[in-house]
Amino acid sequence: MARQTQRKMSDYFTLRRRSSLPxxxxxxxxxxxxxxxxxxxxxxxxxxxxxxxxxxxxxxxxxxxxxxxxxxxxxxxxxxxxxxxxxxxxxxxxxxxxxxxxxxxxxxxxxxxxxxxxxxxxxxxxxxxxNLHNHIVIAGFGTSGSEAVQELLARGTNPEEIVVIDTSDDALALAEKLGCAVINGDATRDNALMNVKISRARSMIVSAGRDDTSILIVLTARHLAYHLPISVSIKAADNELLARQAGATTVINPVSFAGLLLAGSCEGAKISDYLSDLASATGRVKLVQRAVTEDEVGMAMNDVVGAGLGVRIYRGDTVIGFWETEAKKLEAGDIIVEIIPGNGSEHPAAEDA
Structure with missing residues (x-):
């Protein structure tokens, strides 16, 4: 009921088209x-x-x-x-x-x-x-950017919490139809990012279509919001290090990921199918991460994941697999990555019945 009475940001925003004339x-x-x-x-x-x-x-x-x-x-x-x-x-x-x-x-x-x-x-x-607080900024609404927005919506993200920056009126029109707030601007400029209150955002996705532009956007966003988690799409493998040095929290190489799926398919078609399933919100399973709570400190990872399946622990810069001894005793600050049932699966109790 509260969600029905909540105002949409799109109710207060219309797409503005810049005239070519002064x-x-x-x-x-x-x-x-x-x-x-x-x-x-x-x-x-x-x-x-x-x-x-x-x-x-x-x-x-x-x-x-x-x-x-x-x-x-x-x-x-x-x-x-x-x-x-x-x-x-x-x-x-x-x-x-x-x-x-x-x-x-x-x-x-x-x-x-x-x-x-x-x-x-x-x-x-x-x-x-x-009204922009704890929102997600999408810089670039091309193929990858639009897919990211649709995946966020499929995962239950409110479209009012998504702001899209692009220089294409056609791309912004599509984003606006999805319910996102949009702004026509250059994300490499400070003013554009300040207009979307980048300092108050909870995360940012950068997919400008060109590695150099994406890295420049990351640099601009990082100096305006030093705490902001930034995910960027990089096409060339030798630019991944540059993106991380620019301040990107996560670097995604769609070409490399496609190569992983193709290589996995050589070992069996079901492997690539399962990997795709994990990456999609509409699959039968999905990957999630969460921080260890105070009550879980000292317990084994397998004892706290519930109906899911714990696969990895991040302890600072150390990566711990589920088979390692360190996984039997969680510490404060640990991040657990686990596999849980996705939206495309039935509830386990229903299957047992």
């Missing part, structure tokens, strides 16, 4: 278009000025035409100059009236784009930023 050029073409419409109306009125009647002096000069056109377009209409012929009246009805509508829409649209919309978007951005 602001001054955008305003200039609008003004030029308005002046062009008014100029056309003035020209037709002047050439057909015999169809107008001036109740003041009876003479319709060029200035009178300009005056009449402007008050007609602005719908003021004082009545001192009026169309008297059918042709002049039809021109006012069929041409000047649409021009009047266009001019009003252009001015209203300009005011909206450059005043109201910017103020509104800035307010909504500040509202989103105030």
């Amino acid at each position: 602001i001054w050029a955008d305003i200039a073409w609008r003004v030029a278009f308005v002046l062009g419409l008014i100029g056309m109306a003035v020209a037709v009125h002047y050439f057909d000025r015999n169809g107008l009647q001036d109740s003041y002096d009876g003479d319709v000069s060029f200035l009178d035409v300009v005056y009449f056109t402007m008050i007609s377009i602005t719908t003021t209409g004082y009545g001192d100059i009026a169309p008297v012929t059918e042709r002049a009246r039809m021109f006012d009805a069929l041409v000047v009236t649409p021009i009047r509508i266009f001019v009003v829409l252009i001015f209203v649209g300009t005011a909206y784009n450059f005043v109201f919309k910017r103020t509104w978007d800035n307010w909504r951005m500040k509202l989103i930023q105030s």
